[in-house]
Amino acid sequence: MFIVPMNSIIGTTGISSVAGNAANAATAAETGIAGDFKNVLQDVINNVEETEAATKVDAYNLSIGNMDDMHTMMINTAKADVALQTMVQLRNKVLEAYQTVMNTGL
Numbered sequence: 001m002f003i004v005p006m007n008s009i010i011g012t013t014g015i016s017s018v019a020g021n022a023a024n025a026a027t028a029a030e031t032g033i034a035g036d037f038k039n040v041l042q043d044v045i046n047n048v049e050e051t052e053a054a055t056k057v058d059a060y061n062l063s064i065g066n067m068d069d070m071h072t073m074m075i076n077t078a079k080a081d082v083a084l085q086t087m088v089q090l091r092n093k094v095l096e097a098y099q100t101v102m103n104t105g106l
Contacts, residue, residue, distance in 0.1 A: 044087050051080035 058073040067073060 041090070044083075044090055048080070048083045048087050051076065051083045055080045 054076045055073075058067065058076050061067040062070075062073060
């Protein structure tokens, strides 16, 4: 059985991206701006695309017999599912807010 080292799973890019998001949120809070909505939506869409791509790669590797650790595939599939559900809920909230604004008759 093949064991994947934790440092290869975590990596430094994941930690730096979290630190970058925290810095952006702190800057936005200081200036009184909640953040650029377009960037938030784009980040959610990119996250869905990345997780779906990882799931497809895992499925391909499983189909040709190159996957030794089934748990990684299951984790990536769960991440893709959560990312997609998050995007759908965000879309629903945006549509609900739009409909509320349109019904107020401004």
